[in-house]
Amino acid sequence: MWATIIVFASVFAGILAGMFVVPDAIVADIDSISTLMLGFLLFSVGIDIGSNKEALSDLKSKSKMVITIVTSVILGSIAGGFAMSYLYSISTNTSLAITAGYGWYSISAILLKDLASAEVGAIAFLTNVFREVLAFIFIPIMATNFSHESSIPPAGATAMDTCLPLISRVTSPDVAIISFLSGVILSSLVPVLVPFFYAL
Amino acid sequence: MWKIILFLCSGIAIGLFFKLSERAKKFNSNLQLLGLVLLLGSMGISIGANPKIMSNLSSIGVQSFLYALFSVLFSAIIGLILIKLVKRGDA
Numbered sequence: 001m002w003a004t005i006i007v008f009a010s011v012f013a014g015i016l017a018g019m020f021v022v023p024d025a026i027v028a029d030i031d032s033i034s035t036l037m038l039g040f041l042l043f044s045v046g047i048d049i050g051s052n053k054e055a056l057s058d059l060k061s062k063s064k065m066v067i068t069i070v071t072s073v074i075l076g077s078i079a080g081g082f083a084m085s086y087l088y089s090i091s092t093n094t095s096l097a098i099t100a101g102y103g104w105y106s107i108s109a110i111l112l113k114d115l116a117s118a119e120v121g122a123i124a125f126l127t128n129v130f131r132e133v134l135a136f137i138f139i140p141i142m143a144t145n146f147s148h149e150s151s152i153p154p155a156g157a158t159a160m161d162t163c164l165p166l167i168s169r170v171t172s173p174d175v176a177i178i179s180f181l182s183g184v185i186l187s188s189l190v191p192v193l194v195p196f197f198y199a200l
Numbered sequence: 201m202w203k204i205i206l207f208l209c210s211g212i213a214i215g216l217f218f219k220l221s222e223r224a225k226k227f228n229s230n231l232q233l234l235g236l237v238l239l240l241g242s243m244g245i246s247i248g249a250n251p252k253i254m255s256n257l258s259s260i261g262v263q264s265f266l267y268a269l270f271s272v273l274f275s276a277i278i279g280l281i282l283i284k285l286v287k288r289g290d291a
Binding site: 011012015016018020031034037040041043064068075076084099118119121122125134138152154156 | 207209210211212213214215216217220225228229231232235237238239240241242243244245246247248249250260261263264265266267268269270271272273274275276277278279280282283284286287290
């Protein structure tokens with residue numbers, strides 16, 4: 001919850017600063033600063049993934065379910081992208097790139113801001129923030145009414161961080177490990193698949 | 201694009217090959233939070249300084265929500281089907 005508050009506070013403060021405080025000359029430099037910041041952030045996230053040895057070594061025994069869940073999220077997001085492309089007559093490549101954020105709003109938004117435009121970046125940001133919020137609603141419903149594992153796909157990439165405590169709470173430690181691993185894989189796929197779909 | 205993968209992979213390599221102390225991990229996690237705040241803040245500045253986005257926010261909001269809803273819903277439905285199939289195959 002506090003993470004969500006921090007996220008909204010940061011963005012909201014930034015928006016207000018951009019509207020009223022920051023001069024246009026500095027706004028131009030903000031883009032290169034944020035790209036650099038993204039690099040360091042990914043480096044730091046990489047350290048997190050690499051130093052979690054138990055999770056990574058469990059990959060073999062849990063791999064079947066992990067791959068199933070990752071496939072579901074990728075296919076589900078493609079379906080969502082196609083549906084939106086049809087509804088809003090947005091080009092399919094942009095639409096698929098937006099839904100390939102899998103809930104990781106910071107990365108997909110920055111990537112699409114650089115690749116496409118500030119507006120597409122903003123849609124990607126809002127989409128993936130909403131996705132995380134919706135995941136919080138979906139996870140307990142899926143775990144209670146269907147199988148424990150079925151609570152993971154709605155979380156997408158956030159299955160490894162923000163949604164993991166909730167998934168772990170409503171399921172079992174076994175499923176929490178699967179959740180973490182599918183989140184790790186989906187998160188690693190975001191910086192690859194967003195530019196891939198956009199280039200289609 | 202490749203710079204991004206390089207950053208991520210070099211981080212993973214360091215995490216894999218160097219045994220980090222709990223303090224270092226905690227520091228890394230705090231640094232990540234700070235980085236995220238600055239990143240999101242700078243993104244907010246780009247959005248706030250862009251009059252095209254600000255005037256379109258109401259339409260972007262609905263569109264973004266639908267993007268999220270469709271993606272989550274389809275992921276859940278396909279997940280239900282595929283997980284059931286895999287479990288049936290194992291049984």
